[in-house]
Amino acid sequence: MEFSVLFRAVNRGTRFRRISHISQITIRRWLAAVRKYPALLVRTAGKGYMGRKDLTGKDFFGDKERFAELLNIVLYGGKRIIRAKELVPIVRRYPSFTGKAEKERDIFMKDTGQNICYGLELETESDYSMPERVMVYDSCELELQIKEICRGRQEKQKQEGQGTQSYREKKSRLEGEDFLLPVVTIVLYLGVNHWEGKRRLSELYRAPENIRDLLNGNFPDYGYQLIEADFVEADGFRTDLKEFFQAMQCRNDKNGLGKLLKTESFQRLKEDTAWAIAVYLDKKQLMDKMEKEGMPMCKALAELMEDKRLEGEKQGVKKGEIEGRKKGKKEERLFIISKMLQEGMDSEVIKKVTNCSQAELAAAGRQ
Numbered sequence: 001m002e003f004s005v006l007f008r009a010v011n012r013g014t015r016f017r018r019i020s021h022i023s024q025i026t027i028r029r030w031l032a033a034v035r036k037y038p039a040l041l042v043r044t045a046g047k048g049y050m051g052r053k054d055l056t057g058k059d060f061f062g063d064k065e066r067f068a069e070l071l072n073i074v075l076y077g078g079k080r081i082i083r084a085k086e087l088v089p090i091v092r093r094y095p096s097f098t099g100k101a102e103k104e105r106d107i108f109m110k111d112t113g114q115n116i117c118y119g120l121e122l123e124t125e126s127d128y129s130m131p132e133r134v135m136v137y138d139s140c141e142l143e144l145q146i147k148e149i150c151r152g153r154q155e156k157q158k159q160e161g162q163g164t165q166s167y168r169e170k171k172s173r174l175e176g177e178d179f180l181l182p183v184v185t186i187v188l189y190l191g192v193n194h195w196e197g198k199r200r201l202s203e204l205y206r207a208p209e210n211i212r213d214l215l216n217g218n219f220p221d222y223g224y225q226l227i228e229a230d231f232v233e234a235d236g237f238r239t240d241l242k243e244f245f246q247a248m249q250c251r252n253d254k255n256g257l258g259k260l261l262k263t264e265s266f267q268r269l270k271e272d273t274a275w276a277i278a279v280y281l282d283k284k285q286l287m288d289k290m291e292k293e294g295m296p297m298c299k300a301l302a303e304l305m306e307d308k309r310l311e312g313e314k315q316g317v318k319k320g321e322i323e324g325r326k327k328g329k330k331e332e333r334l335f336i337i338s339k340m341l342q343e344g345m346d347s348e349v350i351k352k353v354t355n356c357s358q359a360e361l362a363a364a365g366r367q
Contacts, residue, residue, distance in 0.1 A: 056275060056280075057190065057276070058107060060244075060272060060273070061107055061122065062089065062107045064084035064089075065239055067082075067109060069237060070186075070188075070237075073236055074227055082111055082118075087110070088109060088110045089108070089109050090108050090109065091104075091105075092104065092119075092144075093105075105121070105137060106122045107120040116182050118183075118184050118185075118186070119134075119184070120188060121133075121186070121187045123188065123190065124190050124280075126191070126196035128197045129197075129198075129204070130199075130224065131201040131203070131204060131224065132204065134223075134224045135201060135222040138183045138185055146180070149173070149174060150173045186226075187225070188229070189226065189227065189228045190229045191229075192251060195226055199223055199226060200221055200223040201222040202221040229249070229280075230248060234246045240269065240273040243266060243277070247266075247277045251281060334363055337364035338365070347361060
């Protein structure tokens with residue numbers, strides 16, 4: 001059963017967005033994500049298939065256990081530095097330089113145990129300006145921290161009846177005892193094969209090599225940590241990220257994917273994991289079966305693969321029948337030409353009557 005649902009954007013006052021034709025499963029998953037990240041409430045309105053992928057990724061990788069394990073493996077070599085219970089999800093929107101829209105983080109969490117902020121950007125296509133984009137995100141986050149510190153100090157001074165700030169205080173905004181939280185941004189590439197975008201800001205510059213060498217450490221640069229779904233070591237994960245990355249690495253391997261689906265771990269996948277795999281496998285028919293028929297992913301994919309096999313067999317039989325009919329007609333034609341030759345009819349007359357080629361006439365003569 002499908003619905004047409006109208007939701008209020010809680011963080012936008014009286015603005016409304018309409019989301020049409022989404023199933024019960026999608027609504028439950030969507031609302032679960034909204035409870036975690038209220039800013040996602042209207043993010044996918046009007047975006048269709050890509051919007052569904054966008055929301056699913058934020059919901060799946062925004063889970064604290066998955067987020068902590070992913071970053072522990074990528075950043076800390078598997079050591080349990082980040083703990084799920086110490087993570088606090090934060091919705092972050094930054095002003096855009098163009099003034100047309102806000103820049104929004106895909107997933108952003110504060111580690112209250114280590115006092116570090118982590119951003120995770122989910123990409124399905126290579127972004128050649130990614131170093132600049134990450135730098136802007138991180139800079140905007142640090143600017144927000146400075147504003148919060150400055151605002152807190154102003155409120156404290158006001159409560160204590162202190163005078164206005166000096167010129168130095170207004171210009172600096174920070175004092176000697178103030179510190180900012182580090183911001184680490186990771187890019188997770190969920191597309192096929194390798195990421196083609198730039199990894200460092202310096203790769204975007206058109207500068208002579210001799211100038212780069214002379215500037216050495218003074219050359220402005222900025223980078224980010226990259227994870228490629230097709231090449232990550234899937235067996236190193238303990239959570240269902242293992243199954244997710246295993247499935248991603250079989251996107252172009254039908255036999256390998258079929259074997260995975262028969263394993264015990266895939267047979268007992270959680271609903272949100274199975275849905276995330278289906279979405280990022282880019283199989284719309286699979287998602288339709290799971291949504292409209294309420295079918296588990298493994299069963300739905302097995303049915304689709306069987307349907308394709310039967311369709312292939314059907315096409316093969318049909319092709320064989322067509323080829324058989326063609327062969328039969330050819331043999332019948334050669335038989336008629338052969339009989340005409342045996343009756344002593346002139347070759348030119350036969351060619352004119354039957355419209356046959358010289359090769360066909362020669363083949364009939366050999367029968």
